[in-house]
Each structure stands twice: as structure tokens, then as C-alpha cells.
Amino acid sequence: MPVLPPPCISLTADEVRLAWEERGRRSCSARVLDTVSTVLERMNDGHWLQPAYGYALWPVAGSGSGHLRLRGGGTLHSRLAVHRCGRATRLAAGICTVGSRLGHQIREWFAAGQAVKAVVLDEVGSLALYRLAGHLERQVRVEAQHLGLQSSGVLHPGDDGFELSEQRKVVELAGGADIGISLTSGVMLYPEKSLTMVMGLGDRMPVWGRDRGCARCRARRQCPYRHPHSADRAA
Amino acid sequence: MQEQKSATLIQRIADMQEQEAISLAREMLDQGYDPIALLGHCREAMEIVGARYEKGEYFLPELMLAGEVLSAIGSLAKPLVQQRSLSMRDAGTVVIGTVHGDLHDIGKNIVTFMLDINGYNVVDLGIDVPVESFIASIREHKPQVVGLSGFLTVAFGSMKETIDAIAAAGFRDGLKIMIGGGQVDETVRNFTGADAFGLNAMEAISLCKGWIKG
Numbered sequence: 001m002p003v004l005p006p007p008c009i010s011l012t013a014d015e016v017r018l019a020w021e022e023r024g025r026r027s028c029s030a031r032v033l034d035t036v037s038t039v040l041e042r043m044n045d046g047h048w049l050q051p052a053y054g055y056a057l058w059p060v061a062g063s064g065s066g067h068l069r070l071r072g073g074g075t076l077h078s079r080l081a082v083h084r085c086g087r088a089t090r091l092a093a094g095i096c097t098v099g100s101r102l103g104h105q106i107r108e109w110f111a112a113g114q115a116v117k118a119v120v121l122d123e124v125g126s127l128a129l130y131r132l133a134g135h136l137e138r139q140v141r142v143e144a145q146h147l148g149l150q151s152s153g154v155l156h157p158g159d160d161g162f163e164l165s166e167q168r169k170v171v172e173l174a175g176g177a178d179i180g181i182s183l184t185s186g187v188m189l190y191p192e193k194s195l196t197m198v199m200g201l202g203d204r205m206p207v208w209g210r211d212r213g214c215a216r217c218r219a220r221r222q223c224p225y226r227h228p229h230s231a232d233r234a235a
Numbered sequence: 236m237q238e239q240k241s242a243t244l245i246q247r248i249a250d251m252q253e254q255e256a257i258s259l260a261r262e263m264l265d266q267g268y269d270p271i272a273l274l275g276h277c278r279e280a281m282e283i284v285g286a287r288y289e290k291g292e293y294f295l296p297e298l299m300l301a302g303e304v305l306s307a308i309g310s311l312a313k314p315l316v317q318q319r320s321l322s323m324r325d326a327g328t329v330v331i332g333t334v335h336g337d338l339h340d341i342g343k344n345i346v347t348f349m350l351d352i353n354g355y356n357v358v359d360l361g362i363d364v365p366v367e368s369f370i371a372s373i374r375e376h377k378p379q380v381v382g383l384s385g386f387l388t389v390a391f392g393s394m395k396e397t398i399d400a401i402a403a404a405g406f407r408d409g410l411k412i413m414i415g416g417g418q419v420d421e422t423v424r425n426f427t428g429a430d431a432f433g434l435n436a437m438e439a440i441s442l443c444k445g446w447i448k449g
């Protein structure tokens with residue numbers, strides 16, 4: 001799979017503030033904003049973000065009830081992938097991470113009783129990961145265009161109709177080991193701030209936004225990262 | 236006069252005036268104010284902060300900030316409390332950990348921190364905790380509450396396994412078990428056999444307060 005050169009992922013205090021304020025629909029306190037600035041400075045000085053990402057395209061040989069057969073890549077089991085990407089001629093499996101350094105620092109700060117910094121860094125790490133996932137998605141769309149194909153919306157293991165147990169298969173298809181991502185026995189990605197995705201490539205592929213996934217997610221009411229415009233938003 | 240200072244202290248903590256709150260607490264202690272009463276005011280302030288957080292008026296870092304202020308004031312009061320041979324850790328004992336197969340620890344750490352600053356003796360077993368470690372810790376520490384954390388859906392099986400093993404070891408009677416994590420709900424609570432679930436740290440504290448009445 002192509003392991004891509006690490007992109008520059010930077011965040012400003014304003015971007016972090018806006019992410020919070022959009023979710024909470026109110027302003028952050030000055031003290032928390034000070035902490036955000038301090039944490040970003042420490043993160044940048046210490047190079048705590050270690051972004052890495054890659055993806056691979058697999059020809060789709062056919063589909064059956066709840067699975068896609070990939071030429072040279074075995075079978076991906078997912079009703080959702082068949083439903084949304086059944087007409088795809090290729091399947092893109094992507095993976096990305098912001099590395100393990102950030103997680104170590106979060107734990108270190110918690111252990112030292114510096115909980116505010118720890119939760120701020122966790123938030124920053126999640127935002128950085130979503131930004132990196134955006135880079136990955138765009139990269140796949142560019143390649144699809146070069147191939148004269150259209151690309152679908154994004155699916156993730158854990159989505160309704162795409163069992164989390166398929167995470168192992170997606171990591172393998174995307175070449176997670178090449179960028180140092182592994183799985184626990186409970187199919188959790190390590191480093192923790194990592195994610196995988198699948199996209200279909202072909203003619204007239206359906207496109208959808210993240211809000212659609214959020215609206216169907218069973219954790220939508222309590223998830224702090226739900227799309228702000230997803231239909232079923234917690235009060 | 237002291238009453239006014241107490242009210243001001245509560246207000247300052249609740250309003251995130253970190254330095255001002257710590258200075259006032261120091262001043263009150265220097266003037267001989269009862270450290271246990273002072274810590275009581277801090278917990279009163281935390282209840283205000285917790286209520287604001289639950290209403291969405293405060294973000295998580297703000298909840299944590301209030302916790303840090305409480306922790307700082309606790310460090311000032313602790314030596315004075317110890318001089319009087321009183322225990323600050325009188326709220327109860329909670330054994331907590333992320334169940335085996337799951338490495339997520341941010342939620343568990345937040346709950347641990349908040350329980351700690353609310354006066355609970357917290358035994359944090361870490362992440363990916365085997366069933367046997369929970370049982371050994373229950374045997375050793377005799378907690379009133381066990382908290383099981385798990386973010387992934389696959390953690391639910393581990394939670395059930397842990398709770399079943401606790402029962403098989405004869406520790407279930409008189410022990411309350413709460414679960415928490417990204418996707419827990421009543422269905423998951425029922426599946427695992429836990430007594431309750433919490434969606435955030437404040438709910439975990441409310442559960443413990445309800446179960447362990449002083």
C-alpha cells in the first residue's frame with residue numbers, strides 16, 4: 001500500500017475553541033483557553049503529533065449476501081458496505097494515526113494530577129486525528145479522479161451494518177502494520193488515536209456526509225464528536 | 236464574617252476563579268478555619284460545578300479545572316486534618332479499571348480523578364484489567380463500589396465476564412457495580428448484570444453518593 005509522506009497537521013487555539021463552542025453552543029472560559037494555548041505550544045515543541053497514514057485499493061471481484069469479495073484481498077463482511085458500495089469496482093481501505101506519543105503524555109499528565117491539560121490534549125489529539133482522516137479521504141478521492149472513477153462516502157468498522165470485528169480485516173487491507181498500527185485482542189487500534197475507513201470507487205457512487213453516520217449511531221446522544229448537524233442531536 | 240468568606244470561596248471555585256479561590260482558602264486556614272469545614276465548602280462548590288456541567292453550561296476541561304482547584308485546596312488542608320488525626324478519605328472505597336481487551340483510559344481517568352477529589356479512596360487498576368485482578372483487589376480493599384470501564388462494544392462481554400466472576404467468587408452481595416464507557420445504556424447494563432451505568436463522571440459520583448451514604 002502507499003505509505004504517504006506525513007502531512008503537516010497543525011491546530012490553532014482558535015480552531016480548538018471553535019470545535020468546543022460549536023458543540024456546546026457557548027463560549028469557553030478564559031482559563032481553559034489559556035490551557036489550550038499552553039498545551040498546543042508544548043505539543044508542537046515536543047513533536048507529540050506523529051501523523052502517519054496510508055491506504056490501498058483492492059479490485060472488487062463480486063459481492064454476496066453481506067460480503068464483498070476482493071481480488072487478492074479475501075472477503076470483507078459488511079451488509080453496509082455491500083449496500084452502499086456494492087456497485088464499486090474498487091474498494092479503498094485507509095488507515096491513519098497521530099502516533100503514540102500523545103497518548104503517553106495524556107497518561108503522564110493524569111498521573112501527575114494535571115487533569116485539565118490531559119483532557120485538553122485528548123481533545124486536541126482527537127481533532128488532529130479527524131483532520132488527518134480528512135487528508136486521507138481527500139487523497140483517495142484524488143486517486144479515484146485520476147482513475148476516472150467516483151468515490152463514495154466513508155464507512156468505518158463499528159458503523160451500523162459494519163461490525164467492529166471487521167476492523168482486523170480493514171487494518172490488514174489498509175496495511176496498518178506498515179505505519180505501526182496494531183490491534184488488541186478486543187480489536188482496539190493501537191496507538192489509541194488511530195482510525196480506519198473504507199470507501200467504494202466506481203461509477204455513480206453514492207456520496208454522504210458524516211452527519212448521516214452520526215444520525216444513525218447508537219452513541220449519538222452522548223458522543224461529544226457527533227456531527228453538529230446530525231438529525232438526532234442530544235438536547 | 237467567616238460565613239461570608241465561605242460563600243465567597245464556594246462562589247470562586249464554582250466560577251473558575253482558580254487563584255482567587257486558592258488564596259482565599261489559604262487565608263481562611265491561616266486564620267484557623269476548620270479544615271474539614273473548608274473541604275465541605277469545596278464539595279459544595281463542586282456540586283454547583285457538576286450541576287452546571289450536566290446542564291451543558293461547563294465543558295469537561297472546566298469540570299476538571301474545578302477538580303484541580305479542589306485538589307490544590309485539599310493539599311493545603313490535608314496536613315491540618317492529619318494533625319487532628321482525622322481522615323479525609325471517608326467517603327468510601329471504589330475499585331475501578333478498564334476491562335480486559337480494552338485499552339481506553341481517558342474516561343476511566345476522569346472518573347478516578349473526580350472520585351478522588353470528592354473524598355473517595357480510589358483503587359485504580361489501570362487498563363486491560365484481567366478478571367482475576369478485580370477479584371484480588373476486591374478481596375484486598377473491600378470496596379463498596381466497583382467501576383468497570385469499557386469503550387468498545389466488545390468490552391461488554393468482558394464486563395459481563397468480570398461481574399459473573401465477582402459473583403462466583405462470593406463478593407457480589409453488598410457490592411455495587413457500575414459500568415461506564417462510550418456506548419453503555421440500559422440494555423448493556425442488563426446484559427452485564429451491573430447495578431447501574433453512568434454516562435459521565437458526575438453520574439458516577441452521584442451513583443457512589445447514593446450507594447454509600449455517610
